[in-house]
Amino acid sequence: MRFDEEFFNLGYLDTLSYKDTFVHRLDPRIKIIVTLIFILFVISFNKYEISGLLPFLLFPVFLLTAGNIPLKAIFKKVLFISPFAIFIGIFNPIIDRQVLIAPFGIPVSGGWLSFFSIIIKFILTVSTALLLIAVTSFPGICEALSRMKMPKLFVIQLLFLYRYIFVLLDVALRMVRARDARAFGNKGKDIKTFIRLISVLLIKSIDRAERVYQAMLARGFNGEIKVLKKYKLGFTDLIFGISSVLLFYIFRNYNISNYFGEIIKR
Amino acid sequence: MHMADALLSPAVGGTMWAGSLGVIVYCAKKLSGKMDEKMIPLMGVLGAFIFAGQMINFTIPGTGSSGHIGGGMLLAILLGPYAAFLVIASVLVVQALFFADGGLLALGANIWNLGIYPAFIGYPLIYRALVKKSSNTKAITIASIISVIISLQLGAFSVVLETKLSGITELPFSTFLIMMQPIHLAIGLIEGIVTAGIILYVRSLRPDIVDNLEVVKNTYSAGSLKKVLIIMSLLAIITGGAFSWFASTNPDGLEWSIEKIYGKPEVPERGNPVTENLSKIQEKTAILPDYTFPSKGEEQEKSPSWPAVDTGTTVSGIIGGIMVLALVIVFGMGIRIMNRNRAKT
Amino acid sequence: MSHHIVELKDAYFTYPDGTEGMRGISFKIFHGESVGIAGANGAGKTTLLMNLSGHLIPTKGEVSIGEITLCHKTRQEIRRKVGFVFQRTDDQLFMPTVYEDVAFGPVNLGLPENKVNERVKNALEMVGCYNLKDRPPHRLSEGQKRSVAIATVMAMKPDILIMDEPASNLDPRSRRQLINLLNTFEHTKIIASHDLDLILDVCERCIIIRDGKVFADGPSEKILLDESLLEENGLELPLTRQFYHLKRSS
Ligand SMILES: Nc1ncnc2c1ncn2[C@@H]1O[C@H](COP(=O)(O)OP(=O)(O)O)[C@@H](O)[C@H]1O
Ligand SMILES: [Mg+2]
Numbered sequence: 001m002r003f004d005e006e007f008f009n010l011g012y013l014d015t016l017s018y019k020d021t022f023v024h025r026l027d028p029r030i031k032i033i034v035t036l037i038f039i040l041f042v043i044s045f046n047k048y049e050i051s052g053l054l055p056f057l058l059f060p061v062f063l064l065t066a067g068n069i070p071l072k073a074i075f076k077k078v079l080f081i082s083p084f085a086i087f088i089g090i091f092n093p094i095i096d097r098q099v100l101i102a103p104f105g106i107p108v109s110g111g112w113l114s115f116f117s118i119i120i121k122f123i124l125t126v127s128t129a130l131l132l133i134a135v136t137s138f139p140g141i142c143e144a145l146s147r148m149k150m151p152k153l154f155v156i157q158l159l160f161l162y163r164y165i166f167v168l169l170d171v172a173l174r175m176v177r178a179r180d181a182r183a184f185g186n187k188g189k190d191i192k193t194f195i196r197l198i199s200v201l202l203i204k205s206i207d208r209a210e211r212v213y214q215a216m217l218a219r220g221f222n223g224e225i226k227v228l229k230k231y232k233l234g235f236t237d238l239i240f241g242i243s244s245v246l247l248f249y250i251f252r253n254y255n256i257s258n259y260f261g262e263i264i265k266r
Numbered sequence: 267m268h269m270a271d272a273l274l275s276p277a278v279g280g281t282m283w284a285g286s287l288g289v290i291v292y293c294a295k296k297l298s299g300k301m302d303e304k305m306i307p308l309m310g311v312l313g314a315f316i317f318a319g320q321m322i323n324f325t326i327p328g329t330g331s332s333g334h335i336g337g338g339m340l341l342a343i344l345l346g347p348y349a350a351f352l353v354i355a356s357v358l359v360v361q362a363l364f365f366a367d368g369g370l371l372a373l374g375a376n377i378w379n380l381g382i383y384p385a386f387i388g389y390p391l392i393y394r395a396l397v398k399k400s401s402n403t404k405a406i407t408i409a410s411i412i413s414v415i416i417s418l419q420l421g422a423f424s425v426v427l428e429t430k431l432s433g434i435t436e437l438p439f440s441t442f443l444i445m446m447q448p449i450h451l452a453i454g455l456i457e458g459i460v461t462a463g464i465i466l467y468v469r470s471l472r473p474d475i476v477d478n479l480e481v482v483k484n485t486y487s488a489g490s491l492k493k494v495l496i497i498m499s500l501l502a503i504i505t506g507g508a509f510s511w512f513a514s515t516n517p518d519g520l521e522w523s524i525e526k527i528y529g530k531p532e533v534p535e536r537g538n539p540v541t542e543n544l545s546k547i548q549e550k551t552a553i554l555p556d557y558t559f560p561s562k563g564e565e566q567e568k569s570p571s572w573p574a575v576d577t578g579t580t581v582s583g584i585i586g587g588i589m590v591l592a593l594v595i596v597f598g599m600g601i602r603i604m605n606r607n608r609a610k611t
Numbered sequence: 612m613s614h615h616i617v618e619l620k621d622a623y624f625t626y627p628d629g630t631e632g633m634r635g636i637s638f639k640i641f642h643g644e645s646v647g648i649a650g651a652n653g654a655g656k657t658t659l660l661m662n663l664s665g666h667l668i669p670t671k672g673e674v675s676i677g678e679i680t681l682c683h684k685t686r687q688e689i690r691r692k693v694g695f696v697f698q699r700t701d702d703q704l705f706m707p708t709v710y711e712d713v714a715f716g717p718v719n720l721g722l723p724e725n726k727v728n729e730r731v732k733n734a735l736e737m738v739g740c741y742n743l744k745d746r747p748p749h750r751l752s753e754g755q756k757r758s759v760a761i762a763t764v765m766a767m768k769p770d771i772l773i774m775d776e777p778a779s780n781l782d783p784r785s786r787r788q789l790i791n792l793l794n795t796f797e798h799t800k801i802i803a804s805h806d807l808d809l810i811l812d813v814c815e816r817c818i819i820i821r822d823g824k825v826f827a828d829g830p831s832e833k834i835l836l837d838e839s840l841l842e843e844n845g846l847e848l849p850l851t852r853q854f855y856h857l858k859r860s861s
Contacts, residue, residue: 006365010365018750036370039271039371040280040371043272044275044276047433047434050587051584054591055594057590057591057594058597061594062598062601065598065602066605068605088273088435088437091435092435096436103581114434114436121272126271133363133364139707139747151294153352154290154294154352154355156306157356160306160311160705161314162707163310164310164311164314165318167314167749169317172319172322175322189323191325195464197322199464199467201319203472206311206312209310210304212307214661214666215703215705216705218666218690219715219716219719221715226714228710257590258582258583259586261583261587261589264589
């Protein structure tokens with residue numbers, strides 16, 4: 001069932017994010033910025049680019065291995081998510097039939113090139129985004145956002161959201177299990193039952209918010225919440241940041257794949 | 267309908283990020299100090315509720331396939347525009363991180379497409395106009411359906427614009443539109459029915475909740491600035507539409523529309539120090555190389571803006587690419603082995 | 612000191628929907644006493660505790676903590692004196708990490724950072740959970756959550772500790788640890804529970820609530836062994852006493 005799987009995946013990624021490795025210890029601000037720069041570099045390539053993109057794989061592979069993240073945690077998700085990109089991309093080979101290259105005498109149309117380019121960009125950006133959260137705890141990300149001047153209300157909101165995701169998912173999971181245990185085929189999964197189920201979940205959530213508010217008041221809540229500062233920008237963080245961006249710059253401006261190819265051919 | 271990084275150009279992705287960030291900051295400013303403190307845990311918990319609720323699926327009548335709730339309009343009705351926008355944005359942030367739905371750069375676009383329209387158009391302009399305090403079931407149902415449909419249509423239209431302006435897809439603008447809009451009409455209809463159903467059912471079970479929320483919500487609702495924002499969003503849509511019209515005449519997107527809007531005679535390339543310097547900087551950093559303003563050589567209509575590739579480099583690219591992949595894998599395995607050895611000692 | 616610290620004078624509470632949660636409750640609790648509140652589901656235990664801690668305000672009658680009478684103006688002050696451990700730990704622990712959660716109260720008291728750190732450390736060490744300080748609450752067991760919830764309250768240095776169903780959802784071992792922990796506190800304690808064994812082990816005095824009224828009030832040893840009184844309230848003899856009975860009758 002999709003629900004269980006998503007739930008466990010979420011929990012799994014979350015567990016991984018509390019590991020203690022070199023990349024986990026890096027300042028979340030640096031990781032967020034480097035990741036965003038990485039994505040910008042990757043998608044700045046023209047729509048037919050393939051070989052120039054490949055060296056960029058180094059970054060997700062580095063996060064994966066240095067962060068001690070099991071490959072399957074990322075791989076499965078990258079394979080299955082966002083059909084939208086593939087759905088849109090698949091039209092390119094149909095529409096753009098002009099042959100652009102003919103390596104080893106095999107003609108390849110621009111449409112296929114751009115399709116594969118989309119797929120590679122997709123793999124690079126999605127795996128890196130997942131790896132970012134696998135090597136950075138969510139509270140760490142929130143701390144970084146707060147220190148990068150995101151509005152406090154928004155950051156606090158994210159923290160509460162994170163805190164209660166697991167609680168409410170658990171409630172929802174139990175409700176769905178109860179429904180599915182009594183639903184045969186698609187009966188019982190109709191809109192009407194769904195509306196009732198989700199309304200009850202909503203009521204439970206609002207009541208919970210009220211109790212949480214009471215608990216906050218019990219401890220002197222006066223409208224202010226402090227976001228903890230745990231990380232300090234250190235020498236290692238800067239080295240990591242500078243060297244990563246430098247590497248991206250080199251990969252972007254010199255087609256490493258082509259250079260290697262030239263060397264081999266000679 | 268999540269936008270994906272791979273379909274976006276840096277320019278479009280960056281613009282959408284800037285827009286969404288601006289609205290987040292604006293909403294937070296608007297709320298802070300004025301709202302009921304109760305809203306702080308309530309917003310977070312409702313975000314978690316949407317998240318959990320989206321995992322419960324139902325069978326879409328007549329199709330047999332399953333759907334889930336989007337929740338944007340529901341949040342807007344429960345929390346009002348500003349708080350709802352922040353909650354939608356935070357749900358999308360968590361989805362982008364944990365599920366990689368779309369990706370991090372596309373997040374800006376997704377927040378815009380799924381947040382702005384229900385929070386600042388569907389709810390205040392449509393739902394609020396149609397539903398009064400004493401409204402009956404029918405009015406609420408109709409208002410929900412119409413407001414959700416319009417919000418989703420605008421969202422889908424934005425997806426088409428953003429993708430098209432990024433110039434990655436080959437789909438013609440009109441085909442793309444025909445693919446997207448009707449599907450979202452159907453989705454909107456169902457989402458509208460579900461939204462109304464939830465509001466009505468909760469009201470019948472626990473009228474106190476609905477009344478309470480009304481009170482909490484009203485502590486900060488104000489008129490004038492909201493209007494400004496609505497006008498801003500409308501302007502954005504109109505300009506977006508104009509851009510897209512220009513873009514649709516040429517698949518290469520943004521640079522073309524800019525060229526068409528400014529026109530060459532009025533803005534001569536060489537004479538403009540700003541564009542010249544910009545191009546220089548861009549050439550140097552190469553982050554946005556495909557968006558430099560067209561140079562003399564590329565102005566001829568027949569030549570594509572992409573360089574023709576000669577076979578020699580292509581073959582090197584393939585061989586070299588395989589080598590790069592192999593090296594990356596070796597690199598990864600090296601670190602793995604290093605880690606394992608360190609763990610042992 | 613035999614001066615009372617909690618006093619209720621004919622206190623009533625009616626919920627907005629008309630349900631009467633408290634219907635004329637009076638009693639006094641003295642410094643250092645530990646009092647169990649027992650009663651069937653819906654008897655009004657939670658309502659009573661919420662009225663003692665300033666989360667609800669009696670609709671009629673009077674509640675006072677120390678010298679202060681509870682009203683809208685004094686509720687903040689009363690909340691500071693009364694540490695409330697809620698029934699559901701997931702509601703009590705709302706911050707992203709254990710450390711931040713325990714620090715939440717002291718920060719709101721306006722303490723400087725080093726004092727906050729000290730309080731957090733002491734409170735967590737008191738409940739034996741300092742090693743969990745960087746964990747998010749959703750990665751704790753129910754027993755650990757309960758201990759941390761107690762720490763969040765202890766970090767406020769309350770005069771009175773109030774707990775609502777502290778043993779619910781705990782396995783036998785965590786429950787035993789909780790009882791031992793509670794017995795190390797010298798605070799005035801008020802504990803609502805239908806776990807009569809827990810009350811017997813922790814509280815010297817027990818008040819039985821029924822339909823929003825005090826039904827019985829006296830030493831735990833006496834009240835919790837009165838089989839007919841318990842039965843009338845939908846409660847059963849504490850397990851330990853059931854054994855005792857079995858042995859005697861065989
Ligand atoms: N928020 C509420 N609104 C209306 N009635 C309530 C509310 N909370 C509790 N009650 C009612 O008040 C009575 C006492 O409940 P409660 O104090 O929770 O009992 P206990 O904690 O002993 O199980 C019950 O009849 C219950 O239904
Ligand atoms: Mg209770």
